[in-house]
Structure formats: C-alpha cells, structure tokens
Amino acid sequence: MPKCRDIPEVASAYIDGEMPISGRLAVAGHLTICRECRTYVQGLRTTRHLVATSFRAEVPATVAAALGLTDEDPQPLGKDRRR
Numbered sequence: 001m002p003k004c005r006d007i008p009e010v011a012s013a014y015i016d017g018e019m020p021i022s023g024r025l026a027v028a029g030h031l032t033i034c035r036e037c038r039t040y041v042q043g044l045r046t047t048r049h050l051v052a053t054s055f056r057a058e059v060p061a062t063v064a065a066a067l068g069l070t071d072e073d074p075q076p077l078g079k080d081r082r083r
C-alpha cells in the first residue's frame with residue numbers, strides 16, 4: 001500500500017484512470033484510511049475541473065469561430081468557388 005509521501009506522485013494518474021487496477025486499488029485503499037490524502041486528491045480533482053471549465057469559458061466567440069471550435073457551419077466550401 002502506498003504511503004502518504006507517494007500520493008502526490010500518483011494522484012494525477014489515479015484521477016485520470018491511467019494506472020493499472022492494482023495501483024488504483026492500492027491508492028483507493030490508502031484514501032479510505034487517510035483523510036489528509038483524500039482531501040489532497042479531492043482538491044486536485046476540483047482544481048483540474050475548475051481549470052478545464054474556465055479555459056472553456058474564456059475563449060472569445062470570434063477566436064473559437066476562427067479555430068473552428070463552434071457548432072456553426074462555416075462558409076460552405078465548394079459552393080461559389082467555381083472558376
């Protein structure tokens with residue numbers, strides 16, 4: 001079972017599900033008995049969620065459109081482009 005000092009090192013992989021099942025079970029077991037590490041992992045999860053959602057919200061519509069990130073169909077290609 002991992003020790004407290006091991007948790008910060010594996011927390012991201014644990015949250016992302018990028019660990020073998022045996023590693024996940026070991027971390028989950030530690031989190032069950034250790035409130036400090038449970039708080040740490042929950043805080044990291046919350047921080048990552050906030051970062052992800054704030055980036056999504058702060059892209060101006062004109063930039064999103066220029067990058068093709070909107071649902072709107074841009075100028076149809078092929079039409080009116082005959083030579």
Ligand SMILES: [Zn+2]
Pocket residue numbers: 003004005007030034036037038
């Ligand atoms: Zn711990």
